[in-house]
Amino acid sequence: MITTISRVDAPATTPPPRDRFWTTRRRDELTGWLFIAPQLAGTVVFVLVPLLLVGWYSLHEWNVLADSFTFVGAQNYRALAQDPKIGGVLRASALFSAGLVVVNLSLALLLAVLLNQRLRGTTVFRVLFFSPVVVSLVAWTIVWRFMLQNNGGINDLLAAVGVTGPNWLRSGGTAMAAVIVVQTFKNVGLNMVLFLAALQGVPRELYEAARTDGASAWTVFRRITLPLISPTVLLTSIITVVGSLQVFAQIAVLTEGGPGTSTTVLVYYLYQQAFQFHAFGYGATLSMLLFAIVLALTVLQWRMRRRWVFHES
Structure with a gap:
């Protein structure tokens, strides 16, 4: 018998x-x-x-009137280091920024705490304090310039109560304070709204527990409110610092950098060098200085957040 073995193909x-x-x-x-x-x-x-492009322009001497664009290397930066006015400009910028940050943030936080109360009419006050934010900056500044003149509305009110007001915008002791106040009233509503949103996010149970334990209002604010809104404090401080270093229209309209150079901040000095004296190369160098200062302050605030911002340690 022959057995046939079938061949099974391997699976493909x-x-x-x-x-x-x-x-x-x-x-x-x-x-x-x-x-x-x-x-x-x-x-x-x-x-x-x-x-x-600004970094490239800072390495050149650019005279638009003479139609010249000459590479000068680090000459503009050496001129910056030897500029006799730059020290006063930086001091004015630091004074304006410090004053604006302290006054703006303090007033905004105070208004937010007051308007966070459950009282009638708080909505009206919120709208009133926020409305300057949406007003044209130039129009706002022009109105304040007329009010702060020697015979303006502010001095007329002071005269009505027997007080002789100073020439606010032409006196070295009051010009910077006047500019800080005008800028504070213009933008305090924005920070107020940010603080108000943060305050409304704080759990009410924490306040109730603190009151049950007999904590005072200041202790509640310092131990509960301020730590929980510290991320918003960081945000508003960065926004305010950067905005204070970029102020221009207020200085140009109110004081034009005067009296003397007491209110000549860095951005206004940059404008003078580039667009009044047509030294665009040196103006670009001042722009790089401004960028370095803003970057350094922003990084510094961001790095320091771990020490005081809640949930960042």
């Missing part, structure tokens, strides 16, 4: 699947890039490219 081996390029992960990554593309393009076009 399927080739390993080829990696697809258009995977789910890559589609998600592309979606994310598409969402941030407008902001990224705006940052590149309106921040990074101008910053590089």
Whole structure:
């Protein structure tokens, strides 16, 4: 008997699947890039490219009237180090920034605490304090210039009660204070709203527990309120510091840097050098100095947040 052995074919081996390029992960990554593309393009076009151009211009002597653009290397930076006015300009900038930050944040926090009470009419006061934020900056400053003149509305009110007011914008002792007050009233509403939102996020149970334990109002504010709103304090301080170093219209309209150079802050001095004296190269150098100061202060505040911002230690 002949036995027939059937040959069984081995199963065909399927080739390993080829990696697809258009995977789910890559589609998600592309979606994310598409969402941030407008902001990224705006940052590149309106921040990074101008910053590089300003750095390039600071290495040149650019005279628009003479139509000359000459490479001078670090000459503008040496001129900056030897500028006899730069010390006074930096002191005025520091004084304005320090005064604005202290007065603005303190007043904004005080208003937010008061308007956070559950009382009738608080909505009206919120609108009143926030309305200057949406008013045109130049219009706001022009109105205050007329009010602060020697024969303006402020001195007329003081004269009505027998007080002789100073020439606020032409006296070295009051000009800087007047500019700080005008800028504070203009933007205090924005910080007030940010503080108010933070205060409304503090759990009421913590206040009730503190009152049950007999804590005073100051202890409650210092131990509960202030730590819990410290992230908002960090945000408002950074915004206010950066904004104070970029002030220009208020100085130009109110004092034009005077009397003398007592209110000539860095941005206004930059404007004078670039657009009044047509020293665009030196103006670009001052711009780089301003950028370095803003960057250093922002990084310093961000690094110090671990010491006092809640949940950051």
